Amino acid sequence: MNIRVFRTPSDAGIYAASMVERVITSSERPVIGLATGETVLPVYDALVNLVRCGLDVSHVTTLNLDEYVGLSPNHPQSYHWFMREHLFSRIGTPMQATHLPNGVAPDLEAECERYNDLIRNHPIDIQLLGIGVNGHIGFNEPSHTLITGTHVVNLTPETINMNARFFSRKDDVPRQAITMGIQSILQAKQIMLLAFGEHKADIIYEALKDGIRTDVPASMLQLHKDVTVILDSHSAARLGL
Template structure:
């Protein structure tokens, strides 16, 4: 596990972009992408770059159950506005939050992942150590699944909604097993509120109580953190 310390999220976005750029130069064609505020500086670098992504495939980690792609709070909408509207990809996959049969959608999504092996997987980390929406207690070898969001995750995400009651309580998320199929992991974390999770992920036991600790079992992981997020290492 390689740890890269940066001054701030802007520098972190540049470092993550350099990894993607190098990966593409060495044949990467599939990116696993994340949502939330953490990767926004990376997507800014990608939007402003001269890289042509039109031959590439992207696969997103998760989507709120019950939200369609046209909903302004959906992760499909987030990805469109943050990246895809400016930098089109050959194919972009985000779980269908409006699927009539969510369990069938989960199975279909794992089939997509198997058909398009992810070269570089971008990750954030929750304050409770979640990756994707794999909350504490999630199996470390699980596939894509419908998951219940914890109160802390709902609290963290309420800033994107008018009121906390509007935040969905379930999501479709790539499982930890699905995530770990990616060839290279790039996890970013900024701010003091991520320090406990980062410390537990890197120095703690591999445990379902800290889902991100499963990354210790992966052979190629880069962790990009600022001093605040790394303050307890």
Template structure:
């Protein structure tokens, strides 16, 4: 595991975008696993800037998104499909046919989960998976629990996650209670993983995920078992880790 300390959110976003852009340049038809939420917005903005300068080409890139709310249409402003088009897809030259996101309007959970797993398998797996992390250590919508769910599944969102996402809705009551998400196996089979985190609210989850025991009570802790994880986080998110470990300009290697 390699950990990079960013000066601030803008620096974090540039560092993360550098890693993703290197993947795109090295493998123009790479499969990118993408995330939503507040953390990646700056990263996507930087990728768009470099695309507009002619430095990046998305014409052969394939994408698979981590998750989607169950019950929301792709054109709903609160859906993750809408988020991705607004924050990245509509501003670069990625073909619509190359974009893959769980179908929030599919009522049959078993059918949709099997379909999405097949999509990932047919693409040959994920080259680079981008992740954020929740304050309770969740990755994607893999919430704390008694076991690691393996592949795509429908999850009941915890009160913690509903509360965290309520700010994006008119009221807490409007936050969907269910979501489709890639499972831990989907994520762990990615060839490389890039996790980004910002703010003191993530500090405990970051420490528990990378320096605590591996447990489904902290889903992010499973990443300790992956052989190619890069973490880019600001000082606030790394606060508890920095108390015990020095991160040099070359990054901390665990």
């Protein structure tokens, strides 16, 4: 596991984008696993700059980690909307090359199987991850057991409270999501985990230094052979680096 600590999230985003660029330029048909949330915005801004400087992404396929259940792709808080707003529309990604779970599918179980098939047919070259303050990656919440494939998850009160700032009212936050499973995440050839801010320092320590535990899903990344953890000085504060 490689740990890199940067002065600012912007500096970290440039480094993460350079890792993605290496995958894109070294593969005939690269598949990039993407995430949503404030943490990944510096990465997407840096990728946009790389594309403006000549990086060709016309041959890239993307797979996102998750989507809220009950939000249509045109809902301003859906992850479809987030990706269009912050990345896809800015780099001209063909929409047929971008994939997210459908949170309004009439049969959610069938939708999970569809997404599992999609992942099997498009092995992920590099997966971008954030981490929740409770240790979730994707929407794989702390539990006694972790589900391997794409599944519907009940969001914990902690996750709902954290995401409430993006909605007009806390009651508007969806209570469920479709998420890529832990096994699917670990099958990516490379993984990048990003975390910024003092509020992530404790969970970063638990995920990296406190053993492998299902109640800290991100700790499962210790089982992967090629993980780069990208932090700022605040989130790295407890690591003693």
